[in-house]
Amino acid sequence: MAVAAFAATLLAACSGDDSKGEFVAAADEACREADERISEIGRPRVEEGIHDYVEQAQEISADLAADLRDLDPPPEDVARVEGMIDDLEAATDLLEPLAQASIDRDAEALEAIQQEVQRITDDVSEFAESYGFEVCGAKVLDPMR
Numbered sequence: 251m252a253v254a255a256f257a258a259t260l261l262a263a264c265s266g267d268d269s270k271g272e273f274v275a276a277a278d279e280a281c282r283e284a285d286e287r288i289s290e291i292g293r294p295r296v297e298e299g300i301h302d303y304v305e306q307a308q309e310i311s312a313d314l315a316a317d318l319r320d321l322d323p324p325p326e327d328v329a330r331v332e333g334m335i336d337d338l339e340a341a342t343d344l345l346e347p348l349a350q351a352s353i354d355r356d357a358e359a360l361e362a363i364q365q366e367v368q369r370i371t372d373d374v375s376e377f378a379e380s381y382g383f384e385v386c387g388a389k390v391l392d393p394m395r
């Protein structure tokens with residue numbers, strides 16, 4: 251139940267590819283680190299552990315978003331990359347209501363929130379794959395894994 255995890259081509263062929271390639275490599279490394287951190291905390295086994303889990307997952311996601319915002323995507327891709335990061339943050343914002351719906355055993359709310367998180371992570375993954383990421387968007391911080 252974690253959330254989770256990105257941008258097209260530059261005008262100048264050679265330097266553009268280098269810039270995009272460097273950006274993708276750096277972003278994928280940030281996503282790899284976030285995924286490892288999520289794996290380390292594991293899934294909560296009981297309801298009492300869910301709030302601690304959500305807090306840790308939110309911190310990891312916030313760190314990932316900050317790391318990604320610190321990178322320099324190719325100039326013409328900035329808006330698209332920012333959109334991907336915004337989506338990551340939107341999915342992260344759903345972690346707390348998702349956990350509460352689970353604790354409350356509110357099946358209707360749980361289903362609605364899970365669908366929204368899934369929609370967001372699918373959008374992020376589709377963008378990331380089309381942009382050339384290998385780790386980002388591959389369901390990093392995915393709440394359904």
